[in-house]
Every structure is written in structure tokens, then in C-alpha cells.
Amino acid sequence: MKPKRAKGDYSHVHHNVMMAQQVEEGLPVLAIVEFGKEAGFTVDELARLIHIPPRTYARRVAAKSRLKVPEGERAVRLMRVYDCAKRLFVTHDHTRRWLNTEIPALGSRTPLDFAQTEPGAREVEAVIERLEDGVVM
Numbered sequence: 001m002k003p004k005r006a007k008g009d010y011s012h013v014h015h016n017v018m019m020a021q022q023v024e025e026g027l028p029v030l031a032i033v034e035f036g037k038e039a040g041f042t043v044d045e046l047a048r049l050i051h052i053p054p055r056t057y058a059r060r061v062a063a064k065s066r067l068k069v070p071e072g073e074r075a076v077r078l079m080r081v082y083d084c085a086k087r088l089f090v091t092h093d094h095t096r097r098w099l100n101t102e103i104p105a106l107g108s109r110t111p112l113d114f115a116q117t118e119p120g121a122r123e124v125e126a127v128i129e130r131l132e133d134g135v136v137m
Helices: 016-025 029-039 043-049 054-063 069-089 092-099 118-132
Strands: none
Touching (some): 029 069, 029 092, 043 054, 043 069, 069 092
16 A cells, blocks of 8 residues: 655655656556646646657546656656755745746756756756755856
8 A cells, every 4th residue: 555645745756766666667647647737737848848749648648557667767857856846945836937947057948958867857956955055056
């Protein structure tokens, strides 16, 4: 039995062993749908961010299917970066605003854009850590 988590709590995405198993088994697309609704992402944004054509994403949602491993990895990366940012910025609105703001430390790219690769996501997380430590960027 999976433990219950509070709505909007995505701290489980930082548990690598659990997330690796879920991604390998095929992350349920409905987990991404739930995350998207809470975080305020549109269906098109989610599809773009996890690199799935919107029609394919819609079919998978309708069928309540699972994501393929590369798609699951990208989805978990998105949720992990979002959770890190939300811990700092507290509200979904502030978090989304920051994720869509061009950041000089990221080469004037947005954190969402920069986090499209694992090294990029790690750098976004490092920027968030520096902000948490009071370093002005």
C-alpha cells in the first residue's frame, strides 16, 4: 500500500530508488495529469515539457496508460525541479512565474527551458539552492 501524501506534495520525486522503479514500470500518465492540474500547467505545456506530441499525450490520458521510460524520466525531472522551486517560492503562482523568467545565471534562459536535460535540471536546482542561501543572482 502506498502512503498517502498531501495534495501538492511532490517531495517523493526526490526519492531516487522509488522513482527509478516507477519510471521503469511506466509512470502512470494520470500522475502527470494530477501534477499539471495542481501546478497550473496546461495539457500542451506538459506534453511539450515531456516531449510527447499533444495528440499522443491526449490518447495516453484517455487510455490511462503509462509513460515510456524516457518520457517518465523527463516527467520526473519536471516534477523534481518544480518541487525544488516551490519549496522556495511557496505558491504555485510565484513558482510558475520564476520558472518562466529568464535568469542571467542560466544564460538568460528560463529555468523550465534550461531544465530540458538532466545536467540543465541540476543547474536549475543549484541556482535554487544559491537563492535559498541568500545569494543574489
